[in-house]
Amino acid sequence: MATQLKNLSDFSNTEIPSAAPYRFGIVVAEWNAEITNALYQGAYQSLVNNGALAENIFSYQVPGSFELTSGADLLLQKGNLDAVICLGCVIQGETRHFDFICDAVAHGVSNVSVKYSKPVIFGVLTTDNQQQAIDRAGGKHGNKGDEAAITAIKMAALAETLNS
Numbered sequence: 594m595a596t597q598l599k600n601l602s603d604f605s606n607t608e609i610p611s612a613a614p615y616r617f618g619i620v621v622a623e624w625n626a627e628i629t630n631a632l633y634q635g636a637y638q639s640l641v642n643n644g645a646l647a648e649n650i651f652s653y654q655v656p657g658s659f660e661l662t663s664g665a666d667l668l669l670q671k672g673n674l675d676a677v678i679c680l681g682c683v684i685q686g687e688t689r690h691f692d693f694i695c696d697a698v699a700h701g702v703s704n705v706s707v708k709y710s711k712p713v714i715f716g717v718l719t720t721d722n723q724q725q726a727i728d729r730a731g732g733k734h735g736n737k738g739d740e741a742a743i744t745a746i747k748m749a750a751l752a753e754t755l756n757s
């Protein structure tokens with residue numbers, strides 16, 4: 594379902610577990626900071642609105658989306674986290690660099706999640722232009738950061754259930 598058909602911040606039809614028991618890492622790319630800061634605010638607030646404790650949210654910045662993979666890996670090496678949220682915004686430029694970054698970070702984030710058997714959430718916008726990013730960072734299509742946070746809560750709760 595395309596984002597145009599589903600608001601990224603609408604969870605009215607879904608049950609969200611309490612985030613209170615869990616510890617979350619958030620890794621944020623500095624590239625396109627006006628977008629990624631909005632994603633971060635959405636993710637952080639969504640975690641807190643669903644019960645996460647501020648002292649259980651550990652936030653770090655990396656230079657760009659390509660570094661989200663290593664940022665998540667470094668966080669999970671430290672251990673004692675229930676989920677890591679990766680936030681970035683990759684916007685198509687003049688060259689194929691976009692394709693390589695998007696592919697690398699999508700596969701990288703997925704691989705880190707499997708490596709540590711921990712949820713690592715792909716909260717990365719991959720857009721044709723700035724307006725599409727604005728629309729998905731608190732604009733008309735909602736906030737990808739909200740979606741990433743709710744996904745992290747659900748996956749942390751699922752992991753707790755399956756590991757108990």
Ligand SMILES: Nc1c(NC[C@H](O)[C@H](O)[C@H](O)CO)[nH]c(=O)[nH]c1=O
Pocket residue numbers: 622624625656657658659660681682683684685694
């Ligand atoms: N063009 C974008 C980048 N490029 C930078 C890379 O992510 C990386 O930091 C660099 O290649 C050094 O390893 N990053 C984004 O997050 N968004 C972009 O649009």
Ligand SMILES: CC(=O)[C@@H](O)COP(=O)(O)O
Pocket residue numbers: 683684685686687688689690691692694
């Ligand atoms: C996604 C990118 O790395 C891209 O924005 C860089 O722009 P360009 O492809 O024009 O070098």
